[in-house]
Amino acid sequence: MGGIGSGRHWHYGAKRTTEDSCPLDIRRLHRAGVLIAGQCFGWQWTVGGRPVANIQGRVEADRVVLVYRHRSGDEDSWQHVEQPVRLDHTPCTYGGTKHWWICPACGRRVAILYGPGKLFACRHCYGLAYASQREDDDDRALRRAEKIRRRLGWPAGIANPGGGKPKGMHWRTFERLTAVHDASAEASLAGVVKWLESMRRRQRGVCDGADGW
Numbered sequence: 001m002g003g004i005g006s007g008r009h010w011h012y013g014a015k016r017t018t019e020d021s022c023p024l025d026i027r028r029l030h031r032a033g034v035l036i037a038g039q040c041f042g043w044q045w046t047v048g049g050r051p052v053a054n055i056q057g058r059v060e061a062d063r064v065v066l067v068y069r070h071r072s073g074d075e076d077s078w079q080h081v082e083q084p085v086r087l088d089h090t091p092c093t094y095g096g097t098k099h100w101w102i103c104p105a106c107g108r109r110v111a112i113l114y115g116p117g118k119l120f121a122c123r124h125c126y127g128l129a130y131a132s133q134r135e136d137d138d139d140r141a142l143r144r145a146e147k148i149r150r151r152l153g154w155p156a157g158i159a160n161p162g163g164g165k166p167k168g169m170h171w172r173t174f175e176r177l178t179a180v181h182d183a184s185a186e187a188s189l190a191g192v193v194k195w196l197e198s199m200r201r202r203q204r205g206v207c208d209g210a211d212g213w
């Protein structure tokens with residue numbers, strides 16, 4: 001099928017979401033003065049002053065090799081990961097240069113990668129990760145709600161308001177269906193909201209304690 005979240009995006013960690021990721025912003029690395037070929041640097045993220053993750057980086061001519069440890073699954077087995085990430089540059093309108101990561105998963109030019117997991121990747125890729133994760137619970141709830149909307153002749157999309165009772169349908173059936181619809185829509189939306197909140201929390205800078213060493 002090749003739709004969102006299916007197939008080839010999956011090899012790098014189906015269960016991972018932005019929830020447990022820290023942003024690695026190339027602009028901050030640039031400001032910290034570490035984007036110089038031959039340079040090595042360390043970077044760490046803190047929550048409430050306590051370190052939650054750290055990586056090391058080795059800057060080469062047109063790429064940065066990110067070096068870190070990744071714990072696979074629930075087991076206590078740590079893997080040593082060296083992930084090269086290509087860099088790109090574009091000129092700024094008023095002079096100077098903009099630096100970009102080339103996302104290792106999708107090839108997009110982005111300012112922020114999220115990690116450290118099995119792989120650093122951009123928010124689009126983590127968005128796909130979320131979409132695929134949804135297939136289990138939230139997505140089942142969404143499909144259930146949409147199916148009921150079709151049956152009731154309501155406009156598609158759980159964000160749209162519901163409609164009335166179709167002619168010829170018993171009130172009891174209608175009430176049962178709307179109850180299931182509301183619960184399903186709520187469950188599906190709760191998943192989206194939770195994910196969005198975790199994204200916002202990250203962007204507001206819970207992981208904001210990044211420092212060059």
Ligand SMILES: [Zn+2]
Nearest residue numbers: 103106122125
């Ligand atoms: Zn990507």
